[in-house]
Amino acid sequence: MLKYLDNFGRYCLLVIRSFSKSPKASIMRELIVRELDNLGIGSLYIVSIISFFMGAVAAIQLAANIDSPLIPMSTVGYGTRETIILEFSPTVIALILAGKVGSNIASEIGTMRVTEQIDALEIMGVNSANYLIFPKIIASLIINPILTVISMILGIYGGYLACTTTGLIDGTTYLYGATMDFKTFHFIYALIKSAVFAFVIASVSAFRGYYVEGGSQEVGKASTKAVVNSSISILLWNFILTRLLLL
Amino acid sequence: MIEIKNLNKVFGDRQVLYDINAVFEPGKCNLIIGQSGSGKTVLMKCLVGLLEPTSGSIIYSGIDFTKASENERKKIRQEIGMVFQGGALFDSMTCEENVAFPLRMFTNWNKQKIADRVKFCLERVNLSHAHKLYPSEISGGMKKRVAIARAIALNPKYLFFDEPNSGLDPQTGIVIDQLIQEITREFNTTTIVNTHDMNSVVEIGDKIIYIRKGYKHWEGDSSSIVKSNNPELIDFVFATKLLKRVQQTF
Numbered sequence: 223m224l225k226y227l228d229n230f231g232r233y234c235l236l237v238i239r240s241f242s243k244s245p246k247a248s249i250m251r252e253l254i255v256r257e258l259d260n261l262g263i264g265s266l267y268i269v270s271i272i273s274f275f276m277g278a279v280a281a282i283q284l285a286a287n288i289d290s291p292l293i294p295m296s297t298v299g300y301g302t303r304e305t306i307i308l309e310f311s312p313t314v315i316a317l318i319l320a321g322k323v324g325s326n327i328a329s330e331i332g333t334m335r336v337t338e339q340i341d342a343l344e345i346m347g348v349n350s351a352n353y354l355i356f357p358k359i360i361a362s363l364i365i366n367p368i369l370t371v372i373s374m375i376l377g378i379y380g381g382y383l384a385c386t387t388t389g390l391i392d393g394t395t396y397l398y399g400a401t402m403d404f405k406t407f408h409f410i411y412a413l414i415k416s417a418v419f420a421f422v423i424a425s426v427s428a429f430r431g432y433y434v435e436g437g438s439q440e441v442g443k444a445s446t447k448a449v450v451n452s453s454i455s456i457l458l459w460n461f462i463l464t465r466l467l468l469l
Numbered sequence: 470m471i472e473i474k475n476l477n478k479v480f481g482d483r484q485v486l487y488d489i490n491a492v493f494e495p496g497k498c499n500l501i502i503g504q505s506g507s508g509k510t511v512l513m514k515c516l517v518g519l520l521e522p523t524s525g526s527i528i529y530s531g532i533d534f535t536k537a538s539e540n541e542r543k544k545i546r547q548e549i550g551m552v553f554q555g556g557a558l559f560d561s562m563t564c565e566e567n568v569a570f571p572l573r574m575f576t577n578w579n580k581q582k583i584a585d586r587v588k589f590c591l592e593r594v595n596l597s598h599a600h601k602l603y604p605s606e607i608s609g610g611m612k613k614r615v616a617i618a619r620a621i622a623l624n625p626k627y628l629f630f631d632e633p634n635s636g637l638d639p640q641t642g643i644v645i646d647q648l649i650q651e652i653t654r655e656f657n658t659t660t661i662v663n664t665h666d667m668n669s670v671v672e673i674g675d676k677i678i679y680i681r682k683g684y685k686h687w688e689g690d691s692s693s694i695v696k697s698n699n700p701e702l703i704d705f706v707f708a709t710k711l712l713k714r715v716q717q718t719f
């Protein structure tokens with residue numbers, strides 16, 4: 223318990239330090255663009271595939287469970303859209319990114335720690351936390367909501383294709399359901415979640431990498447810890463935000 | 470000039486450095502020698518501020534670094550260049566970008582001026598063909614040289630080297646040693662080198678401090694070290710059979 227609190231304290235201090243004393247704006251901008259490319263474009267492929275199939279499976283499962291003639295088949299479109307917007311796109315994508323981006327961040331920063339690159343930055347008088355972590359957090363905050371929206375569109379489209387190609391329900395019925403009774407707030411709630419998760423993934427993984435001690439083995443362990451810690455934090459925040467925003 | 474006064478460093482319940490006193494003058498190569506684990510790296514990290522000393526003071530040209538404000542520290546740091554044991558080059562950047570990094574961070578120079586300085590520094594360490602290569606694509610000796618080029622980019626007053634020859638063959642080691650000596654003379658830097666390489670001791674040791682189990686055990690220069698009759702020092706310096714034979718010729 224004490225160790226947990228100690229870690230949490232160090233984590234908070236690191237996040238605060240990463241938000242203070244920036245170098246020149248031009249250099250920071252360049253770093254953020256690099257991270258956008260690195261974290262965002264690099265994840266687009268996996269996010270697309272997963273979202274598409276998630277939507278397809280969700281639609282088929284819903285369709286398979288509607289036995290009663292009293293429930294209209296357009297419910298499939300409606301149900302798919304709601305599960306995708308509320309939960310699948312923000313949360314599942316965040317968990318996938320915790321695995322991909324989280325381990326990437328932790329091992330990159332951890333390697334820089336054990337090869338003394340972070341010391342080299344500090345010697346020069348560069349705030350290493352700011353230089354290394356801030357651009358990753360900002361890039362994640364920008365890119366994660368965008369990826370989430372892309373994931374929503376592809377997920378709903380995946381459901382559409384699944385329904386039409388298998389002949390479960392026809393396209394117009396699905397689309398009628400998918401556009402029925404759209405709540406903007408649900409969409410906003412999803413974007414808020416994706417931004418919070420982005421912050422969690424980038425900062426927790428960076429924390430794990432930044433405090434590595436030892437060699438390449440410890441870097442490996444740190445990146446596993448980064449994935450586990452950020453996944454658990456995501457699930458916790460998911461619960462807290464849902465309780466706060468939806469009820 | 471750097472002065473160390475009554476420096477102690479304790480980790481938890483383990484004391485690593487005991488009451489170190491020393492003065493390092495500009496234009497000279499100051500060597501810190503000692504067995505593995507004797508505390509050389511810890512001493513150097515205290516000097517540059519990567520570790521906080523438990524007690525004692527470190528004085529850079531009259532300013533007490535240990536008591537300096539954040540701003541004063543930053544100023545001193547920008548006059549420090551350090552070459553780490555493994556080079557510590559940023560592996561996401563080419564050699565050229567590594568050398569340009571401190572210039573881009575801390576000067577308002579334009580692209581051309583930075584490029585000129587980078588070229589000068591890389592040529593100074595005899596590396597004019599590796600500009601576009603990444604650290605993973607060059608040899609250990611080349612990495613050390615790029616690291617030296619990066620360390621001298623901002624014209625530092627103080628230069629630190631942590632085991633500049635480790636992992637290099639003796640010939641390349643001597644080339645690096647000579648480079649360190651030339652740069653020290655040329656730019657009148659206060660240079661401090663951690664080493665357990667006896668070639669360096671004899672080649673470039675203007676002043677040598679021998680650290681033993683965390684204490685300063687002996688101080689002198691490269692000519693007095695070979696004539697010394699301090700038993701622990703002799704055992705350390707002439708550790709191999711080859712060196713013992715060499716000792717008899719002095």
Ligand SMILES: Nc1ncnc2c1ncn2[C@@H]1O[C@H](COP(=O)(O)OP(=O)(O)OP(=O)(O)O)[C@@H](O)[C@H]1O
Pocket residue numbers: 480485503504505506507508509510511512665
């Ligand atoms: N952060 C730390 N926490 C606790 N002990 C440390 C720490 N850093 C170093 N030490 C201890 O201090 C002692 C001196 O280590 P140091 O790295 O200075 O040795 P060294 O003289 O540089 O050795 P080498 O020649 O092998 O590099 C070692 O016994 C080491 O275990």
Ligand SMILES: [Mg+2]
Pocket residue numbers: 509510511631
């Ligand atoms: Mg050492």
